[in-house]
Amino acid sequence: MNRNQLEIFLRDHHREAFLWARQCCGFDGEMAKDVIQQTYLKILEGKARLKHDGNCKTWLFSVIRFTSIDELRKSGKSQSLDPEVEIIWEEQEPEPENYEGMVRRLPRMQQEVMLMVFYHEMTLEQCAAVMQLHIGTVRTHYDRGKKRLKEWIEKTRVTQ
Numbered sequence: 001m002n003r004n005q006l007e008i009f010l011r012d013h014h015r016e017a018f019l020w021a022r023q024c025c026g027f028d029g030e031m032a033k034d035v036i037q038q039t040y041l042k043i044l045e046g047k048a049r050l051k052h053d054g055n056c057k058t059w060l061f062s063v064i065r066f067t068s069i070d071e072l073r074k075s076g077k078s079q080s081l082d083p084e085v086e087i088i089w090e091e092q093e094p095e096p097e098n099y100e101g102m103v104r105r106l107p108r109m110q111q112e113v114m115l116m117v118f119y120h121e122m123t124l125e126q127c128a129a130v131m132q133l134h135i136g137t138v139r140t141h142y143d144r145g146k147k148r149l150k151e152w153i154e155k156t157r158v159t160q
Contacts, residue, residue: 001050009056010040016120020061023115024068026077027104035068042067055126061116062130102152110145113138 001009010017014036021039022032039060042048048063050056103114112131116122122130128138 001056003044006043010043010060013057013060016057017060017064020115020120021064021068023119024065024112025072031068031071031075035064035071038071039064039067055129058122058126058129061120061122062132065112065130099153102149105152106145106148109141110148113141114145114149117142 017039018032018036021035022029025031025035039048042063043060050059103111106114109131113124113127116127116130117124124138124142125135127142128135131138
């Protein structure tokens, strides 16, 4: 892909890329702007290259994801992978009709898979490529996330 095609591709996918960056940055819009800028610089300077003519969107999302992880680490906002965090989420009561809040309460990996599948219309195979995980692992996170969201939605409907 030459530079002109790359610039057109980035322009066409800018909104979706920003939304993904925002989601990867814990819904922090200002950090997402920084991540998008750094991602575009990496791509345009040739530091991040599409190695084969695969799915360009998957590649872009992957670059954004890893750039956001670096940015979160630098800012000291990296999330722990402590299993006790999930227990705390389980005890909280979900707010009625606040689906974004419900997705935010999912464990990080489940959250990323659910956002890519439902908000960015990606397949599980594409999610696996972005996250650099085995497809079986992504399917597990997808199934667990769906089940947890279903439980929370059903709870909010019962309490209404």
